[in-house]
Amino acid sequence: MADLTVSVVSADQEIWSGRASMVVARTTEGEIGILPGHEPLLAILATGEVRVTVAGGGAPIRAQADGGFLSVAQDTVTIVARNAELVSS
């Protein structure tokens, strides 16, 4: 199965970008999980954690996103937040 191209950006820099097999985020409606092949989506994020499962295994990337949105189109996931930072586990 194809991978997702994910980038996490905040207002003043790109925080993380790479390939992933799954993204889990918290929108205003609830948690949402995105796998490759997801339909185009634009969702408003609630304050919470975004988890990115990196393709090829390895520790998941976790980021704290605060007020932003999530867009999915053609297996490209962009997580945009004014303030976002990686959470080291």
Next chain:
Amino acid sequence: MGSQVRVYRQKIKSAQTTKKITKAMELISASRIQKAQQRVAASGPYSRAVTRAVSAVATYSNVDHVLTTEPEKVERAAIVIFSSDRGLAGAFNSNVLREAEELATLLRTQGKDVVYYLVGRKSVGYFKFRRRASEREWVGGTDNPTFETAKEIGDAVVAKFLQSAGDGGVDEIHIVYNRFVSMMIQVPEVVRLLPLEVVDGVDAPGDHEVFPLYEFEPEVGDVLDALLPVYIESRIFNAMLQSAAAKHAATQKAMKSASDNADKLINDYTRLANNARQSEITQQISEIVGGADALASAKK
């Protein structure tokens, strides 16, 4: 020493002191351009992502939203002017102010009222000197803009935009700022922020193409509500960063030519001083020779 020589020496000294200052300022701005440029580049992914999302909503859904629809009659327009806090930047501030004046004249001929939002001490000073009113002002921090300021400006203009014209709200928002093109070129630029004009980043789907249906969470309207202020903020933040980089570049350019001019002055005055010294010596010699001649002929 003759008085003429002393005058030239003084002028040389003053030019040298000036040159030291301008040279230092040139070096400072040269190092700051790098940083400012990096910040512009670093904010690129964010503004690209936001722009792409906004265009996606605007292109792929037929939603009527107050921020995207053209009002039937525009009564009042707001202009946000991004200037700098400090001068010594050549035509940087006068360029952006002239551009804003031209825009205001154009809007007025279309029968619109113009209100101003000013960023940077220089534009505030310009308005104060001419005793003209402005809606709001932000001074300080133009050299190193923060996202908080951009958010504040964005909130202020969007709130004004959402007010009805009867209550003093505006129907259009324009921004005027200096765009950083290269170290040598900075161009004043006018962009209409609201209602949204150009949406780039997503190609409009042709008739034969399959319309990719975006799913919106929670609702299209809500997504636009949340997205558009973010978009405005990011555009304003981008304008501020561009303006800061352009300011440093303009200062560097201005200070470089000031240092060059000081060099030229020092050269010219050194020549003149040497000339004056030489002619003084010549005169003294001819006086001595003349005196000795007179003495010699008196003795005979």
